[in-house]
Amino acid sequence: MNLAPTSKQKPILWTISGADCSGGAGIAADIKTGFSLGAEVCSLMTANTVQNSHKVFSINPVNIDVLQQQVDALLADKPPSVIKIGLLANSYQLNWLSLTLIKLKQRVPELAVIYDPVGQASVGGYLSSLTRAELLSLLTLVDIITPNWQEAEALTGLKQASEQELAHAICQLGAKACIIKGGHSQRKTSDDYCLDTGFHYKAQTPDDSISYRLSSRRYQTSYSHGGGCSFASALGAFIAHGYLLRDAFTQSKAFINQGLSAYQGEDNYYGAFEQQGWPRDAGYFPGVLTATGEKLTAPFASLGIKRQNGKKLGLYPVIDSLAWLERLLPLGLEIIQLRVKNTDPAALEHIIAEAVKLAKPYKTRLFINDHWQLAIKHGAYGVHLGQEDLDSADLAQIQKAGLRLGISTHGCYEFLLAQQLKPSYLAIGAIFATQTKDMTGQIQGLDNLSRLLALATDIPVVAIGGINLERAAKVWQTGVDSMAVVTAITLAAEPEQAVNRFRQLMVG
Numbered sequence: 001m002n003l004a005p006t007s008k009q010k011p012i013l014w015t016i017s018g019a020d021c022s023g024g025a026g027i028a029a030d031i032k033t034g035f036s037l038g039a040e041v042c043s044l045m046t047a048n049t050v051q052n053s054h055k056v057f058s059i060n061p062v063n064i065d066v067l068q069q070q071v072d073a074l075l076a077d078k079p080p081s082v083i084k085i086g087l088l089a090n091s092y093q094l095n096w097l098s099l100t101l102i103k104l105k106q107r108v109p110e111l112a113v114i115y116d117p118v119g120q121a122s123v124g125g126y127l128s129s130l131t132r133a134e135l136l137s138l139l140t141l142v143d144i145i146t147p148n149w150q151e152a153e154a155l156t157g158l159k160q161a162s163e164q165e166l167a168h169a170i171c172q173l174g175a176k177a178c179i180i181k182g183g184h185s186q187r188k189t190s191d192d193y194c195l196d197t198g199f200h201y202k203a204q205t206p207d208d209s210i211s212y213r214l215s216s217r218r219y220q221t222s223y224s225h226g227g228g229c230s231f232a233s234a235l236g237a238f239i240a241h242g243y244l245l246r247d248a249f250t251q252s253k254a255f256i257n258q259g260l261s262a263y264q265g266e267d268n269y270y271g272a273f274e275q276q277g278w279p280r281d282a283g284y285f286p287g288v289l290t291a292t293g294e295k296l297t298a299p300f301a302s303l304g305i306k307r308q309n310g311k312k313l314g315l316y317p318v319i320d321s322l323a324w325l326e327r328l329l330p331l332g333l334e335i336i337q338l339r340v341k342n343t344d345p346a347a348l349e350h351i352i353a354e355a356v357k358l359a360k361p362y363k364t365r366l367f368i369n370d371h372w373q374l375a376i377k378h379g380a381y382g383v384h385l386g387q388e389d390l391d392s393a394d395l396a397q398i399q400k401a402g403l404r405l406g407i408s409t410h411g412c413y414e415f416l417l418a419q420q421l422k423p424s425y426l427a428i429g430a431i432f433a434t435q436t437k438d439m440t441g442q443i444q445g446l447d448n449l450s451r452l453l454a455l456a457t458d459i460p461v462v463a464i465g466g467i468n469l470e471r472a473a474k475v476w477q478t479g480v481d482s483m484a485v486v487t488a489i490t491l492a493a494e495p496e497q498a499v500n501r502f503r504q505l506m507v508g
């Protein structure tokens, strides 16, 4: 049997959670969230709870034989991309689930398991009788765990620890990634912290860990019942759609902010969190907290393009030699990038110095990729940096020297992060698969490009990656300001003609 879903299918998310008869949390939240985000949800009910807005009256666990029959039935035609685990009512269920996950992971190697360790109901009362030791035994099978602060303290036994310390401790207990939800903390903002020690795409060593912190305003609403379950199932839906953890995290937070904003104001009623579909409005997206972002406040110098007159940057060739620069400069392009890799330092400095001299008589804006010190030293118009360069480059120095800055982004987390630095332009990639560079796991497609453009302020946006003459019209229709290309020009039989054809389709 082929377990891989075809591209026509909606991604399948299994939820192994309790049913909440009051309709807000558990399986109800998971199904509403999945429906809202284009995922198909299959529900394996662990308990049929009796609860209302004030109290949990009883749990009523479901027998593991029934759960096993459901797994067998679903595996035949609805194998999961992601499993979200919520309420586990007793140790029989926990032991059964551990064995089941081991078997499922062998059968579906790409399976991602998300665990939302619901212990206490938000209306008061305990939902699970599991001990800490029992819960810990599950962690090595979990890809992402999503406790709130109190649940993280209970799992680790740590008191007064920071989110970072809690997340580290939880990952050391076995989970690959941990998101500590900030909604229950006492602060004015609800910071959410994600530590990723190796989810899917990185080696699984603590040294390789990456952390992400998102900040949102606190929403005052009495319609939040099931918000925690909805966050974990939104995360599952986005992961099932193929998003990287950082982007699934960011979009899940926007989904929660959007839902919490539906009914503002305090009253005594405790209503269900409202799932409102794929978040598209920039206002719901969280801020990205980084050391770099907090240091810079002034925008980088602009590109001086009068967008209000309908003028755009247009075609942006990215070339790797002085010969290409000499050939393209007379064509009157608005922008060109010199991207030289693997060249010894002396030759590199010579190339950059010569490139700046060559570009001087032209109105073309010359950006230097990576080598920001040489770009400053030789007075280039601008510098283009990737996300990995942001921590090591001295952005304040680039800004002080008056150079323009372009930044690469791959998905909404990086886009929001880079936008906060107020660069001269933002690049989004890779739009399509490209032979120029390994962009595995970071292909955006046109839909995601459009979603990211909706988050853009007034900074010009450049699309890059796999753009050729056949695909260019569709990319241009999204409203980008520019399309950057390497091979569509450098491998073209007649590069000047290719430039002209790109420019023709970018009119209007």
Ligand SMILES: Cc1ncc(COP(=O)(O)OP(=O)(O)O)c(N)n1
Binding pocket: 316, 318, 337, 339, 369, 370, 384, 385, 386, 387, 406, 407, 408, 409, 427, 428, 429, 437, 462, 464, 484
């Ligand atoms: C316009 C534009 N966008 C993205 C890139 C990629 O830059 P980076 O992430 O630094 O990767 P390398 O180009 O250095 O491999 C770019 N160069 N230009």
Ligand SMILES: Cc1nc(C(=O)O)sc1CCOP(=O)(O)O
Binding pocket: 408, 409, 410, 428, 429, 430, 431, 433, 434, 435, 436, 437, 439, 464, 465, 466, 467, 484, 485, 486, 487, 488
């Ligand atoms: C250099 C580069 N950066 C990308 C990014 O997404 O950041 S994609 C890319 C390669 C672009 O080459 P081509 O036009 O030949 O596909």
Ligand SMILES: [Mg+2]
Binding pocket: 369, 370, 384, 385, 386, 389
């Ligand atoms: Mg670079």
